[in-house]
Amino acid sequence: MRNILTVLVLLVTGLGFSQVQDPVKWKSSIEKISDTEYQLKLDATIESEWHMYSQFTPEGGPLPLEFIYNNAEGNYEPQDKATESEYKKQFNDIFEVDEYYFAKEAHFTHNIKITNPEVKTIQLELSYQACIDMCIQQNKFFVFDLETLTSKEVQNFEDIAVTPTPNDSLAKTKPLAENIKIDKSEKKGLWSIFIIAFFSGFAALLTPCVFPMIPMTVSFFTKQSKSRAKGIKNAIIYGLSIIIIYVLLGLIVTKIFGADALNALSTNVWFNIIFFVILVVFASSFLGAFEIMLPNSWANKVDKQADRGGFVGIFFMALALAIVSFSCTGPIVGTLLVEAASKGGMAPLIGMFGFSLALALPFMLFAMFPGWLNSMPRSGGWMNTVKVSLGFLELALAFKFLSNADLVLQKHWLEREVFLAIWIAVFAAWAIYLFGKIQLPHDSKIEKISVGRLFMALLVSTFTIYLVPGLWGAPLKLISGFPPPMTYSESPYGVGGGNSGAGVLTEIPDGAKEGPHGIVAFLDYEKGMAYAKEHNKPVLLDFTGFACVNCRKMEEHVWSETNVLNLLKNEMVLISLYVDEKKELPENEQYISETTGKKIKTVGNKWSDFQIEKYQANAQPYYIVLDNEGNSLNTPVGYTPEVTEYQNWLEEGIKNYSK
Missing domain, CATH: 3.40.30.10 (Glutaredoxin)
Structure with a gap:
C-alpha cells in the first residue's frame, strides 16, 4: 500500500501539482529562571519520513539549524549553543561527512542572560533545512515577551506589534508528502542485505568446513529415524535450528549495541579502522595463512548435549555445526554483521536470516529428496578454491571500511585513484589465481582447470579491466558507492x-x-x-x-x-x-515578501521567494x-x-x- 501511495505522490509531483511544503511545526514557550535569566523552549514536530538537521551538523554537509537573535546586541546574551534532544547520525556519501538529524520530533532549550533591564522582547529566527527526496530551506520567526512570559510565531520582526495573519496560500497548504515514504533507501537497503546474506550462505555451503557435512547429516537423519517422514521432520527441525541460532546472533548484536548505535558506529573512524583490520585477518585466514577456530572444548560440550536426542538434541547438533564450521563461516558472518551495522535497525536480523536460510535449505531439501545426494559433486580441492576466492573478496571489501575512515577524517590518504589501484591489484591477483598461476598453502596441485573455473577467471578478469579506466576519471557505475566519490580525487576530473x-x-x-x-x-x-x-x-x-x-x-x-x-x-x-545562499542583499534590495510575509534579506531568500511566488513550490x-x-x-x-x-x-x- 505504501509503495502505491509513493507512486501516486511521484505521479502528482510529475504532473505539476506542486505546492509549498512546511514539514516542521513548532511550539514555543519562555520560562523565567532568575531576575536576569530566561529559558526559551522550542518543540518541533516533524512530518513522517522527513528529517531536520541538527545545529551541530559538521561543515561541508547539509545546512545545520541556526539560532539567530535579531535584537540581542546591547540587550541580552545567548548562553553558548542551545541544548537539543538526541539526534541521529549517519555518514553522507555525497558530501563525505557525517550528518546529524532529527526525525519525528526535536526539542531545544536556550538560556538567555538579560543585560539591558529595559528590553521587552527576545526576537529569535530559526534557520534550518528539512529533507525527504527533496530539501526545503526554512526560516521561522518567534517573539518572546519578557513581561507576560508568552511567545508567538510571527511572519517577520518588522511588525511584531500586530498579530500576524498567515498568508492564505500557506495557511491552506497541506504538505503533499505527509505520512508517505518517498525515500525508499531503507527498504531497499534491507532487501540488499538479505540478498547478499542469502548468497553468502550459499558460498559458505561450498567451503571445506560445511559441504562434507551435508551428506553425513542427511544420512544420519534418514538412517536413524524409524520412518522417512520422521527423518524429514528431524531434518526440518535441524534446518530451523540453524536459522534460529544465526538469527539469535543477529538479535544479540542488535540488543547489545542498539539499532541506532550500530548505525552511528558505522560512521565512526575507529569502528571502520578496527573492522578493516578484522576483515584483513579474515581474508588472511581464507587465503590459508592460519585457521580461525573456536575452542575445541566448546564443540565437545555441545556434542555431549546433542546425544540427548529429541528436539533439544537436534538443536545442539545444529549448534555443533555452527561451532565446527566457524573457521569458514565466521569471516562471512562477521563481514555480514559489519555491513548490517552500517544499515542499522533490523539489518543484523535480516542478514542473519538470509545467511542461515541458505545454509539450512540444503539439509532440509536433501532429507526430503535423498536421491539428490547422488548428484552432488564430490568433495575435493575445488572447495578450497571457493574459500580462497572468498578471501580475495574479503580483502577487497576491507578497503571500503578504511576508505570510510579516511573520508570522515578528510585526510586524502586513500583517494579514489589509490582505492581503485588496490582493487585492481586484488582482483587481478584473484584472476591469476583462478587461471592456476598462483598456488596457496592449502591448494592441491592442479594440472588443468575446469570449465567453470575458467569462466569464473574470465569474469574476474573482465571486472578487473573494467576498473582500469576509473583511474582516469571513468564513473564506474557498477561499483558506485564502494570507491570514494569522484570529488575525492587527486585528478582534475574530480x-x-x-x-x-x-x-x-x-x-x-x-x-x-x-x-x-x-x-x-x-x-x-x-x-x-x-x-x-x-x-x-x-x-x-x-x-x-x-x-x-x-x-x-x-x-x-x-x-x-x-x-x-x-x-x-x-x-x-x-x-x-x-x-541557501547566505550572502546578504544590499539594504535597498531587501523587502517583505507579498507571498509569505517574511523579510527577504539574503540572495537565497530572494530565490526561494521567487520559487514560491512564481511556481507555488519550495522544495x-x-x-x-x-x-x-x-x-x-x-x-x-x-x-x-x-x-x-x-x-x-x-x-x-x-x-x-x-x-
Whole structure:
C-alpha cells in the first residue's frame, strides 16, 4: 500500500501539482529562571519520513539549524549553543561527512542572560533545512515577551506589534508528502542485505568446513529415524535450528549495541579502522595463512548435549555445526554483521536470516529428496578454491571500511585513484589465481582447470579491466558507492569539470560559473535569461541548494550521462538559483515578501521567494524548462533519478521551444 501511495505522490509531483511544503511545526514557550535569566523552549514536530538537521551538523554537509537573535546586541546574551534532544547520525556519501538529524520530533532549550533591564522582547529566527527526496530551506520567526512570559510565531520582526495573519496560500497548504515514504533507501537497503546474506550462505555451503557435512547429516537423519517422514521432520527441525541460532546472533548484536548505535558506529573512524583490520585477518585466514577456530572444548560440550536426542538434541547438533564450521563461516558472518551495522535497525536480523536460510535449505531439501545426494559433486580441492576466492573478496571489501575512515577524517590518504589501484591489484591477483598461476598453502596441485573455473577467471578478469579506466576519471557505475566519490580525487576530473560532452565554453559569461561536468551555469535569473535570448536557446531553471543531497545526486548520476550532458551543454542555458545562499542583499534590495510575509534579506531568500511566488513550490531540486521570455515549456519536475525519464523530459521542453 505504501509503495502505491509513493507512486501516486511521484505521479502528482510529475504532473505539476506542486505546492509549498512546511514539514516542521513548532511550539514555543519562555520560562523565567532568575531576575536576569530566561529559558526559551522550542518543540518541533516533524512530518513522517522527513528529517531536520541538527545545529551541530559538521561543515561541508547539509545546512545545520541556526539560532539567530535579531535584537540581542546591547540587550541580552545567548548562553553558548542551545541544548537539543538526541539526534541521529549517519555518514553522507555525497558530501563525505557525517550528518546529524532529527526525525519525528526535536526539542531545544536556550538560556538567555538579560543585560539591558529595559528590553521587552527576545526576537529569535530559526534557520534550518528539512529533507525527504527533496530539501526545503526554512526560516521561522518567534517573539518572546519578557513581561507576560508568552511567545508567538510571527511572519517577520518588522511588525511584531500586530498579530500576524498567515498568508492564505500557506495557511491552506497541506504538505503533499505527509505520512508517505518517498525515500525508499531503507527498504531497499534491507532487501540488499538479505540478498547478499542469502548468497553468502550459499558460498559458505561450498567451503571445506560445511559441504562434507551435508551428506553425513542427511544420512544420519534418514538412517536413524524409524520412518522417512520422521527423518524429514528431524531434518526440518535441524534446518530451523540453524536459522534460529544465526538469527539469535543477529538479535544479540542488535540488543547489545542498539539499532541506532550500530548505525552511528558505522560512521565512526575507529569502528571502520578496527573492522578493516578484522576483515584483513579474515581474508588472511581464507587465503590459508592460519585457521580461525573456536575452542575445541566448546564443540565437545555441545556434542555431549546433542546425544540427548529429541528436539533439544537436534538443536545442539545444529549448534555443533555452527561451532565446527566457524573457521569458514565466521569471516562471512562477521563481514555480514559489519555491513548490517552500517544499515542499522533490523539489518543484523535480516542478514542473519538470509545467511542461515541458505545454509539450512540444503539439509532440509536433501532429507526430503535423498536421491539428490547422488548428484552432488564430490568433495575435493575445488572447495578450497571457493574459500580462497572468498578471501580475495574479503580483502577487497576491507578497503571500503578504511576508505570510510579516511573520508570522515578528510585526510586524502586513500583517494579514489589509490582505492581503485588496490582493487585492481586484488582482483587481478584473484584472476591469476583462478587461471592456476598462483598456488596457496592449502591448494592441491592442479594440472588443468575446469570449465567453470575458467569462466569464473574470465569474469574476474573482465571486472578487473573494467576498473582500469576509473583511474582516469571513468564513473564506474557498477561499483558506485564502494570507491570514494569522484570529488575525492587527486585528478582534475574530480573537481566537477571534466571534458565529457562537447561544447564547453572557453569563456565564462558574466554572472555565470563553471558548474558540474563543465556545464556553464548562470547564478542570476535576469543575466541567464538575457544570455538565452541573445543566443536563442531555451532555459533549464534549476532551483537548488549548496547543501541539497538530491541536487548533488542528480548532478552526479543523471547530468553526467552523455545524452543529458550534451543537451545541457549545447541545447540549453542553465540557470541555477541557490536557495541557501547566505550572502546578504544590499539594504535597498531587501523587502517583505507579498507571498509569505517574511523579510527577504539574503540572495537565497530572494530565490526561494521567487520559487514560491512564481511556481507555488519550495522544495529542491526543482526543474523548469522555459523559453527565453520566461514561459514554461512543459510540466516542472523534482528529483528524477531515472536518466531516460529526465532526458525525455528535457527533450520535450526543447521540442516545444522549437515549435
